[in-house]
Amino acid sequence: MKKLMLGNEAIARGAYEAGVRVVSAYPGTPSTEITEAVVKYDGVYAEWAPNEKVAFEVAIGASFAGARSMVCMKHVGVNVAADPMFTAAYTGVNGGLVIVAADDPGMHSSQNEQDTRFYARSAHIPMLEPSNSNEAKEYIKKAYKISEEYDTPVFIRTTTRLAHSQSFVTEEEREEVAIKPYQKDITKYTMMPASAIGRHKAVEAREIRLAKDIESSDINTVELNDKKLGIVCSGVVYQYVKEALPTASIFKLGMVYPLAIERLKKFANEVEEVIVIEELEPFFENQMKANGIKCRGKELFSKQGEISVSIIKEKILGISQNIEKKDLPVRPPVMCAGCPHRGVFYVLSKMKLTVSADIGCYTLGAQAPLSAVDTVVCMGASLGIAHGFEKALGKEGSKKVVAVIGDSTFVHSGMTGLVNAVYNKSNMKLLILDNSTTGMTGHQEHPATGITLSGETTKKLDLVELVKVLGADSVNVIDAYDISGLEKLLKSELEKDGVSVIIAKRPCALLNRNYPSAFSIHDCKKCGMCLKIGCPAIEKQKDGSAKINPSLCVGCGLCKDLCKFGAIEEGKK
Amino acid sequence: MKKDLNILIVGVGGQGTLLASRIIGQLAVELGLDCKLSEVHGMAQRGGSVVTHAKLAQKVDSPIIALHDADIIVSFEKLEALRYTNFLKEDGVIVVNNQEILPMPVIIGAKEYPQNIIAELEKTTKKVVVVDALKIAEELGNTKTVNVIILGVLAKNLGIEMEIMVKALQKCVKPNFFEINKIALEKGYEI
Numbered sequence A: 001m002k003k004l005m006l007g008n009e010a011i012a013r014g015a016y017e018a019g020v021r022v023v024s025a026y027p028g029t030p031s032t033e034i035t036e037a038v039v040k041y042d043g044v045y046a047e048w049a050p051n052e053k054v055a056f057e058v059a060i061g062a063s064f065a066g067a068r069s070m071v072c073m074k075h076v077g078v079n080v081a082a083d084p085m086f087t088a089a090y091t092g093v094n095g096g097l098v099i100v101a102a103d104d105p106g107m108h109s110s111q112n113e114q115d116t117r118f119y120a121r122s123a124h125i126p127m128l129e130p131s132n133s134n135e136a137k138e139y140i141k142k143a144y145k146i147s148e149e150y151d152t153p154v155f156i157r158t159t160t161r162l163a164h165s166q167s168f169v170t171e172e173e174r175e176e177v178a179i180k181p182y183q184k185d186i187t188k189y190t191m192m193p194a195s196a197i198g199r200h201k202a203v204e205a206r207e208i209r210l211a212k213d214i215e216s217s218d219i220n221t222v223e224l225n226d227k228k229l230g231i232v233c234s235g236v237v238y239q240y241v242k243e244a245l246p247t248a249s250i251f252k253l254g255m256v257y258p259l260a261i262e263r264l265k266k267f268a269n270e271v272e273e274v275i276v277i278e279e280l281e282p283f284f285e286n287q288m289k290a291n292g293i294k295c296r297g298k299e300l301f302s303k304q305g306e307i308s309v310s311i312i313k314e315k316i317l318g319i320s321q322n323i324e325k326k327d328l329p330v331r332p333p334v335m336c337a338g339c340p341h342r343g344v345f346y347v348l349s350k351m352k353l354t355v356s357a358d359i360g361c362y363t364l365g366a367q368a369p370l371s372a373v374d375t376v377v378c379m380g381a382s383l384g385i386a387h388g389f390e391k392a393l394g395k396e397g398s399k400k401v402v403a404v405i406g407d408s409t410f411v412h413s414g415m416t417g418l419v420n421a422v423y424n425k426s427n428m429k430l431l432i433l434d435n436s437t438t439g440m441t442g443h444q445e446h447p448a449t450g451i452t453l454s455g456e457t458t459k460k461l462d463l464v465e466l467v468k469v470l471g472a473d474s475v476n477v478i479d480a481y482d483i484s485g486l487e488k489l490l491k492s493e494l495e496k497d498g499v500s501v502i503i504a505k506r507p508c509a510l511l512n513r514n515y516p517s518a519f520s521i522h523d524c525k526k527c528g529m530c531l532k533i534g535c536p537a538i539e540k541q542k543d544g545s546a547k548i549n550p551s552l553c554v555g556c557g558l559c560k561d562l563c564k565f566g567a568i569e570e571g572k573k
Numbered sequence B: 001m002k003k004d005l006n007i008l009i010v011g012v013g014g015q016g017t018l019l020a021s022r023i024i025g026q027l028a029v030e031l032g033l034d035c036k037l038s039e040v041h042g043m044a045q046r047g048g049s050v051v052t053h054a055k056l057a058q059k060v061d062s063p064i065i066a067l068h069d070a071d072i073i074v075s076f077e078k079l080e081a082l083r084y085t086n087f088l089k090e091d092g093v094i095v096v097n098n099q100e101i102l103p104m105p106v107i108i109g110a111k112e113y114p115q116n117i118i119a120e121l122e123k124t125t126k127k128v129v130v131v132d133a134l135k136i137a138e139e140l141g142n143t144k145t146v147n148v149i150i151l152g153v154l155a156k157n158l159g160i161e162m163e164i165m166v167k168a169l170q171k172c173v174k175p176n177f178f179e180i181n182k183i184a185l186e187k188g189y190e191i
Helices: A007-017 A032-038 A052-064 A075-091 A117-123 A133-150 A193-216 A235-244 A261-270 A283-290 A309-317 A341-350 A361-366 A381-397 A407-423 A463-469 A483-495 A529-533 A558-562 B017-031 B078-083 B117-124 B133-140 B143-158 B162-170 B175-190
Strands: A002-006 A022-025 A045-048 A069-074 A097-103 A154-159 A165-170 A221-223 A226-234 A248-253 A255-257 A273-276 A354-356 A401-406 A429-434 A474-479 A500-505 A538-540 A546-548 B005-012 B034-038 B049-057 B070-075 B088-097 B127-131
Touching (some): A002 A007, A002 B017, A007 A032, A007 A133, A007 A165, A022 A032, A032 A069, A069 A075, A075 A097, A075 A117, A117 A154, A117 A255, A193 A261, A226 A235, A226 A283, A273 A283, A341 A401, A341 A483, A354 A381, A361 A401, A381 A401, A381 A407, A381 A429, A407 A429, A429 A463, A463 A500, B005 B017, B017 B034, B017 B049, B017 B143, B017 B162, B070 B078, B070 B143, B088 B117, B088 B143, B117 B127, B127 B143, B133 B143, B143 B162
Parallel strands (some): A022 A045, A022 A069, A097 A154, A354 A401, A401 A429, A429 A500, A474 A500, B070 B088, B088 B127
Antiparallel strands (some): B034 B049
16 A cells, blocks of 8 residues: 655654564654654564663664664764664674664754764665655665675664655565574674674675675666766755756665765766765765766765755756845744743843753753853763863852753763762752653653653653762752742752752643643833743734733743733633 | 646644645545655754645655745745745745744844735735635634645645545544534635
8 A cells, every 4th residue: 555654654664564573762853753653563662762872782682682673863863872883783683683874964953964874884884775755665674684684784874854754655564574593602792802803804794795796786776868967866865866857867876885886887987977966975976086986076065954956956057046035034943832941041041150051942042032051062961061161160160050951861861971970079060951751852751751652651760869869969859930949049059069950840831731821911011021031922012012922822921920010910711 | 737736835833734734645645646745843843934845746756845846835824935935936826824923033022023924925926815714713613723724725726626625634634623624624715
């Protein structure tokens, strides 16, 4: 049956059809929906892990045990998982092991636009890149065959436009793949120098064999049309090329590492000019040039952002698009009305603290009018950065520094930062914004919600007990809506010696939508106080007064607490 | 109806443009056409500007609509319609919901919400259809039908038969919401 599916749903379908038994992942845009979709299939165990490193290790374990397994992550998650990944390339697999890595050119929802293809080359792990949903499903199945035949983990690389585009997928039956027997073999599964030396040889031999075999594989396709121009591309860029240059000859790389160099050479000889069109880095281009293939790529196309049909037409055909420039107000993402983070950032901004923040919805606290955030680097970095500030500036110099992290991110990679701060006698002040979910990626469960991916209740990680056990000197819990209480608490904690943790608790406003009625403003004195919290439901009128938009207000009451004139009224049920 | 159809759906994260794109996807199934839909997930969904690309044809390559290649822009919010006019074909149609949602720079008084948006849109194309979908939805007694009302307007302007739209709708909404949505679709179709 043909069905419209997101690239991510198609990957899940592919895993199901390939007989995958174990999937582990940490949510991350644009990869999250794979795991959410795959858990719905019978015969597949899927879970949220606290981070990508753990998820990867779970997949390795399942593979060693003999089952087909999959681990999914966004591009920056690959950095977290890199440690087990590089050595899993040495051990190889028992049951097939597939790593889905989702890149985000254009940074729709990411802090950088790294190119994961370099990991494939650096770790010597083959990588496939599909160009639409049906291909995504097919490539997953091919990836398991390659994984088992060549005894290697296999990457599937996606990008946002593949992951979050729907196209038709032909569903097929699941292939029931038996669990392979596990046999103890320390030369393969125990990576210490003596055995790893042997495995490194195996890795190299495998890669040479694969690179040779890929020359005749049908996973790379050549379309010879007009021989004036030959395009080399992969993934969703292939779709842009098809639309922008319908008459061009195309070498479509299904396997993006290792490259079928001999076949690319042949293609280059068959066309007059070769142009490589790839998003982000000149990954193909540089390897082709190193192998003596004359081509152009990044002299035409940027290393930044996404490629599009219009850009290809402009760079290759010289058709420039007539774009009307408009000076319109931008519409950046904002914290939702009723977001429990809002009041916290209002307080941090008011107190003029230096805020080392983290990855999540609360990153939005950086934007005007809250403008409360100073630094954001990666998952879990807020704690280390705050500690580093203190070690650089001393206790007095860093008295205004606060680390801010969410509940899911704290569990992901914040805990070790806290251990470090305690161990190294820090005076770090940490705010954990516990909204009882993984917010930005669309509400995924995690260990501190007490619910699993499949919706079962489980032992709930108690964050208060956890930070106590990790050694925090002072631990306080406060309602995230209690802004005056929070300000008082912060002031007293900042004076204290030792590591302090404040857990500001309140579930995400989108979780329980049983909202109180909208508030309203009467006889506004135009002081602008309520506008300082950047609530999307409070609008500044032309005359300077504030008005609450009743269709957006969820009745959190934060603005009422701020109005010194009592002009804001609770809604009536 | 034309065979190739590029529909750009724009709005503000949280307005529920996803049901509209699901119904358009189902429409492709009913019409026996190839289809690609490209959505926005993650950060931009939090009240940001959101775009869905929907392409229907015998064979669709790029999931993203190129500049000046949309047959129709369907906007759930006025300012967002203006933001994306560079995607519209010369003779394209703009269906715009007459609703203003102020973006943060306007809310805090750093920028003004543009005046005369409809007049600006009319400079781009002759075919601008303004819908007061929220008002119609309120009259129907269900404000959640805004997107389906707008889809009705879209169907009418693209010459898609009502019967096929109803079929597509039926497959995308829960049975107990079908009747009210069908009425909403018809209301939009009548505009």
